Amino acid sequence: MKVILVDDEALLLKQLEMEISQFPNVEIVGQFNDPVAALEFLKKHKVEAVISDIEMPGMNGIELGRQAKELQPGIVLVFITGYEQYAIEAMKIRADFYITKPFNTEDIKEVLDRIELLADRQKTTEIHFRTFGRFDVFIDGESVHFPNAKAKELLALCVDHRGGKVMMEEAIDKLWEDRPYDAKVKNLYRKAVMNIKQMFQEHNLDDIFVNSRGSCNINLDRISCDYYDLLDGKIAKSDVVGYYMPEYAWAEYTASHIETNL
Secondary structure (H helix, E strand, C coil): CEEEEECCCHHHHHHHHHHHCCCCCCEEEEEECCHHHHHHHHCCCCCCEEEEECCCCCCCHHHHHHHHHHHCCCCEEEEEECCHHHHHHHHHCCCCEEEECCCCHHHHHHHHHHHHHHHHHHHHCCEEEECECCCEEEECCEECCCCCHHHHHHHHHHHHCCCCCEEHHHHHHHHCCCCCCCHHHHHHHHHHHHHHHHHHHHCCCCCCEEEECCEEEECHHHCEEHHHHHHCCCCCHHHCCCCECCCCHHHHHHHHHHHHHC
């Protein structure tokens, strides 16, 4: 399990390193006293967890955690704090755990065990998108219910894009084609995004759906899909049942491509 440590105090970094080095299943792949440098590292390297102090000059741990989640949605965030009010603030950005100062080996062991459990759960959960017959999402074989139909349709559009970004303008044009492009319809888009995020978060699957300012997409590394299997030659067209996403008018272009070229 790969983790990085972030703290502006060299002594605390050293203490963390000494405590964590006792656990052979954990690899410290980076130590940073500058949160910006930690974020640059996360842009290029996949890690399971960030263990960071909260109170730091410049960029604090809360902002570091928020940006780390944008870069790697499934990353586990652990904060170190001496102040309870900071711990409450950390939970607001969906931090997974926090350690209060002063901490000891038992504290570190407990949080490392919980990081490993959460990271393993995220890796082993099976997520499957079915696109033929109708669009549905299955998590560990169970169909997922969407209380918001537009959230489900937005996720379907992301699946259709095969990991490519769906820009807000395109999503609104296809999902709310009869609405003017104004603040109200933008809020409908944002609500759909939040509903998708909340659905995956409820299953501890923060790394499946990625949203940034004005766009969203899915992480192809973590999912399976009958449409992708067809494109990759893993299944034949005769194996699929039904038409491609027949409930969505915008899916007709892909459906036509499938019928003509596959």
